[in-house]
Amino acid sequence: MRLTAGSPSRLGASWDGRGTNFALFTANAQKVELCLFDGQGRREIERIELPERTEDVWHGYLNDVSPGQLYGYRVHGPYAPEQGHRFNPNKLLLDPYARRMAGRLVWSDAHFGYRTGSAREDLSFDRRDNARGMPKAVVVDEAFNWGRREVRPSVPWEDTVIYEAHVKGLTQRRDDVPPNLRGTYGGLSSPAMIAHLKRLGVTTIELLPIHGLVDDRVLVEKKLVNYWGYNTLAFFAPEARYAQDNSLDSFRTAVARLHDAGIEVMLDVVYNHTAEGNHMGPTLSFRGIDNASYYWLKPENPRYYDDFTGCGNSVNLSHPRVLQMVMDSLRYWVEVCHVDGFRFDLATTLGRGPNGFDRNSAFLTAVRQDPVLATAKLVAEPWDLGMGGYQVGGFPSQWSEWNDRYRSAMRRYWSGEGSLIGEISSRMTGSSDLFNHDGRVQRASINHITVHDGFTLNDLFSYNSKHNEANGEDNRDGSNDNHSNNCGHEGPTDDSAINALRLRLRRNQLACLLLAQGVPLILAGDEVGNSQNGNNNAYCQDNETGWIGWEGTGREGSDLIDFIAHLTAIRSRFPQIRKQRWLDGRRADGSYGVLWLTPAAEDMKEQDWKFPEGRFLAYVLGPVEQNDPPVFIVLNAAPEAIKFRMPKLPEYKSWQQLLNTADVKQTAADFPSGSETTAPPRSVLVFSGSA
Structure with a gap:
């Protein structure tokens, strides 16, 4: 009786104190094998066929499997790329519901479902086993002692000030964070970092992706990494590279400490694509589990992917089970990890149906009625690369959106362009032209000047052109449309007049950002003049280019910490700046908005x-x-x-x-x-x- 049927009701590996239930969705498979590994993940010690299939969920219960057990799946089925199927049981696959990942992906040709170099490309079939170089899923005990004091901050939208940061880059170069905590979840919630956030007046920290990820092979071969993290493989697992030991508990400890300080935690989440790339990409999880269900495939030729994201594939949330995975993931981060909100990368893709973006799509409808997500802050990046992908102002009333119209107008205005006062008036008062419909108010607009993607604030007024040579793409990557102004000299200078002008323009942008109606978002490091040396696409720079340089702290001409604190105090003092009703002019009684x-x-x-x-x-x-x-x-x-x-x-x-x-x-x-x-x-x- 060691192996029994178990239950299909909860996907993933669920430990109940006596044993573990395993459940995996795949509609087109013929057989699913659970593979158990030793503690180092090097040796497969057992392979067990899941005994039951209920409504396309394959499941089984093992009464002697406990937390810490490493595992993966092998899924049998047709290998017919021209029909959308890419099953290959020679490939160990990561559980889409993995709560922890053990080990990193070690690249080799064995990770591809086809024979690399074959004249038939992905239509060929590869029989090499990839298990040794694959990260494994880990059975976890989800219990966690949040303590009696842990209270979620629940900051009203009108009081929210967001601070976008990278877990590693935020503290890697901070001298007041203990060396063993720098670049980790522990560093993120260290006393020095919390004190800094409180001093700025920040209410909410938004973290660049921390879902389990892999580094692209092309980057690894260049001795670079996917630093920003927009290459997700595990939607339930905190990325282990930011933890000293247990990544799940390390992350939850950081959340608890930030909450104790009254600071909310939002996650930048990437549900629009996965790390498996296009039809020539590796078989690591979803592709080998059920390619035809998880991804948008071209109807006329399912061998190829509909790529709305520019990343090779697009996740198909119109499929009920794929939608369930994303909703289960969101609820998991709220209920188990106490996360306060999410920023959705390329959110238009999530709202796509067969006929393009639909504000009443399955995903947006599911979110609207979900009681767990009712109190979570939801922010859309309202565009993707597909037809009709630009949807600023097009999301339902529950959502806020990154307002790139604010960014563009304010950059142009303070770079010296004239005849913009009409648009500036709208951007400073919540962008009613975009969001005043369906009961939406100013908080729908997430105002920003700089974010991870693009120039830092310092570089915005130091460079006219991008300088991305270190990325190894001959400076072809990154946007050419920056609306920047180097103030008369490209890069750093000793000219005092130029430096004074740059400092004033930085102050102006920050002042407008904190005085504008809507929700302000500040890029971490802008308060101390952080520079990326003109790199406006530092996605692969896990080094001093991508890490925040805190050397500007306390230095005249660089340090704007107290200036931002003064601005957040003004914003907090005057409710009309934080107002959640659209403005009108003079009224009959003499009052006015x-x-x-x-x-x-x-x-x-x-x-x-x-x-x-x-x-x-x-x-x-x-x-x-x-x-x-x-x-x-x-x-x-x-x-x-x-x-x-x-x-x-x-x-x-x-x-x-x-x-x-x-x-x-x-x-x-x-x-x-x-x-x-x-x-x-x-x-x-x-x-x-x-x-």
Whole structure:
């Protein structure tokens, strides 16, 4: 009775205290074998055919298998690529529901289901065993002591300030993190790192992918790695390279410590494609388990993949069991790991059906009604590379979206382009042109200037062109459309005037980001002038290029930590900046949501919006509650100073200056209503009304 039928109800390996149930979905297989390995994962010690099949789930229960057991699968079925089937039992396969991975992928030709070098390419069949070089799944005990104090922060959307970071790159070069913790989950939640996040005013840390991944063979052969992690193989397993020992418990310990500090944890998740690549890629998991179910295949020729992602394949969430896997994964990270939200890479792919993107697709509908995900923050990267892939503003009301229209407009504006004040006005007030529909509010817009993909803020004003030579692709990779401005010199310089201008422009971008309605996202390292030496695609740079250089901390001209803290304090003080209702102008009772003003403090008219090469924008955000003061914001992207008049509002006699990005010391000043003053060249000013 060692082996019994077990249950199909929970996929993966589930230990119940006495034994382990194994269950694997595959609709087109003919036989499934469970392979057990020794503690080092080098020797296959037993191969067991799963005895039962229930609604395409193959399952069995072993009463003597306990946590720590390494395992994989061999799946038998037709090898017929032209029909979409790529079964090859010579290939050990990773369980899609693996909770932990042991070992790393050691590349060899044995990982390919076909004979590499064959004239028949992937239509040939390879009989070599790949088990020795494959990572194995690990049976786990999911129990974890969260402690009595662990309380999920549950930060309201309107108060959220997101900080995007890479687990390793964040602390690898921080001197105040113990050497043994640098680059790990432990370093992420170290006292020094938590203190830094609290000082900035960050509420939520968004981590680049930590799902179990593999490094592309082409990168390994160049002595590079898939540093960013957008090459997922295991949707339930925390990546082991960031852990000192047990990756699942190490990650959960980090989450608990961040939660104790009131900081939320979001994950950047990659459900749109897998690490198996195109039809010439390796057979590591999904391809050998049930290729025709897991992936979008071309209807006219299922040998090939519909590639909406640019990564060789696209995961087919219109299949019920594939959808179940993704939903099970999301719930697992929320329920078992206490994650607070997700940013979905290339989210348009997840919402695709047979006729393209559908905002009522199976995935988006499933998320909308799921009680576990009801409190999770959901953020879409609202595009992919397929037809109709650009969907900014097209997701349902439960979602927020990365707003690249904000990024593009603000980059162009502060790089010196004129005639943008109309668009800038929309971007600073939540982008109603994109999101004011279906009950959506400003939090739908995730505003950002820089993220992992592209220039850092320092490099945005230091380079006109990308410099990605270190990636080994002859500088062909990475975007050419950066809207950057090197301020007169390419790269670092000792010219004090250029450096002063660069610093002011960095301040301006950060000021706009934290003053804009919507949800701000800050790229880790921008607060200390981190540079990637002009590399705008450092996805493979697991070195000092990709790691944050904290040397700028405390150095004049680089350190903007206190400046950002000042901005987050302003944002927290004034509810109209965090408002979750769309703005209107003057109302019949004399109140207002926003007043757009000319330099003479008069209401802007149509001709004012069309002012040739206009670069000056000024507006007042009205009080939310009766005792709230108004906020007056001035943006001057012109290269010269512009005189303007302070607004005259009956109940406010003066305006207190809260911010002047041209003033390093942030000197306090008061201006009588109606008085004239000057906006310095390329500056952001903020004032609060005083009775």
